[in-house]
Amino acid sequence: MSEYDPSWQFTRAITRRPASSVTAGLRGVDIGTPDFDLMLRHHAQYVEALHEAGARVIELDPLDDFPDGLFVEDTALCLPEGVVLMRPGAPTRLGEVAQIEPVLQGLFDKVARIDGPGTIEAGDILTTSREVLVGQSLRTNSEGIAELASILSNWGHVLREVSVPEGVLHFKTDCSLLDTTTILSTERLAKSGIFSDYNVIFTADEEEEAANAIRYNDFVLMSAGFPKTAQRLTEAGYHIKQLGNSECAKLDGGMSCLSLRF
Numbered sequence: 137m138s139e140y141d142p143s144w145q146f147t148r149a150i151t152r153r154p155a156s157s158v159t160a161g162l163r164g165v166d167i168g169t170p171d172f173d174l175m176l177r178h179h180a181q182y183v184e185a186l187h188e189a190g191a192r193v194i195e196l197d198p199l200d201d202f203p204d205g206l207f208v209e210d211t212a213l214c215l216p217e218g219v220v221l222m223r224p225g226a227p228t229r230l231g232e233v234a235q236i237e238p239v240l241q242g243l244f245d246k247v248a249r250i251d252g253p254g255t256i257e258a259g260d261i262l263t264t265s266r267e268v269l270v271g272q273s274l275r276t277n278s279e280g281i282a283e284l285a286s287i288l289s290n291w292g293h294v295l296r297e298v299s300v301p302e303g304v305l306h307f308k309t310d311c312s313l314l315d316t317t318t319i320l321s322t323e324r325l326a327k328s329g330i331f332s333d334y335n336v337i338f339t340a341d342e343e344e345e346a347a348n349a350i351r352y353n354d355f356v357l358m359s360a361g362f363p364k365t366a367q368r369l370t371e372a373g374y375h376i377k378q379l380g381n382s383e384c385a386k387l388d389g390g391m392s393c394l395s396l397r398f
């Protein structure tokens with residue numbers, strides 16, 4: 137393996153089991169109520185896949201009061217230097233941060249937070265080995281991004297602000313890091329040229345949902361049901377694990393949303 141890259145080589149992960157209230161989770165378009173039992177099975181397979189990729193996984197208890205609480209990624213940005221607690225732009229999700237904070241306080245020496253008034257959700261943040269890309273979206277605004285930029289400048293990170301196409305929930309709904317120099321992206325996101333300094337593998341036509349994947353050590357975890365994109369990744373030499381995600385997808389949730397990785 138080449139030089140250690142903390143943007144995709146990890147030892148730990150945090151997940152949170154879905155609560156039965158997840159059926160009331162936020163969604164951009166209503167394409168049906170998630171099947172809770174099937175979601176629980178998918179979630180267990182996701183945790184198992186993280187284990188197989190080498191993660192020690194902390195599994196947190198469900199939060200009935202927070203239907204979207206399983207999407208832990210949005211609450212914090214984990215970096216080798218420390219963790220930054222986010223300030224979600226969805227009012228029903230603001231309180232999730234206080235729920236996860238004690239866990240993160242116990243794991244990281246340095247804990248910073250976005251105090252506001254700006255908002256930022258970590259689904260809008262893609263960390264690569266050379267920069268932290270942050271998408272402005274309906275959940276993440278320029279004030280939130282500016283506050284993060286000032287925290288990260290003290291930690292030696294360069295932040296680059298980009299924008300998220302209309303109708304796309306988060307920046308990482310449409311892209312993922314595959315390795316130190318390669319990004320998986322939809323064409324609609326990459327066409328503005330934001331990834332011109334990287335190699336880009338595009339999701340296949342009609343398979344935009346496959347763009348939210350995660351590279352964890354030697355594996356790429358991706359949603360099942362996107363055979364053309366899966367083939368592209370396999371042909372490019374990646375070891376993929378395809379995981380059922382039909383129920384979280386009804387709530388605009390994908391592979392990255394379900395864990396914090398560090």
Ligand code: CIR
Nearest residue numbers: 162207259306387388389393
């Ligand atoms: C929401 O709308 O906030 C949730 N239903 C989905 C969050 C997905 N999180 C992510 O992409 N990081």
